[in-house]
Amino acid sequence: MLYLALKAMISGLLIAAISEIAKRYPGFGALVASLPLVSVLGMMWLWHDRPDAGNMAAHSAATFWYVLPSLPMFLLIPALLRHGVSFWIALGLGCALTLLLYLAMMWLAPRFGISL
Secondary structure (H helix, E strand, O other): OHHHHHHHHHHHHHHHHHHHHHHHOHHHHHHHHHOOHHHHHHHHHHHHHOOOHHHHHHHHHHHHHHHHHHOOHHHHHHHHHHOOOOHHHHHHHHHHHHHHHHHHHHHHHHHHOOOO
């Protein structure tokens, strides 16, 4: 239980640090947020729990393929905000687009021999 609490605390501190940096320096905050820190932490936790190279390779490859459908959200949200759409609606539409693209990725990937 202590291990789970430690993982949650470290991961939460990372998110809090990014939001504090972004308040003062939006561009630098975006740079830090774009780093695959959460993925790296996740891989470290996974490796600690299950040190299996095959499992880690599959996880890392699947992470790559799932990052791709999330990218358009970061273009849609600012476009909507610049056109006067409220933040919450823009965020909701960005998340909905990402969900649809995730579903499309899950449907298309096996057809191209990609294992997720």
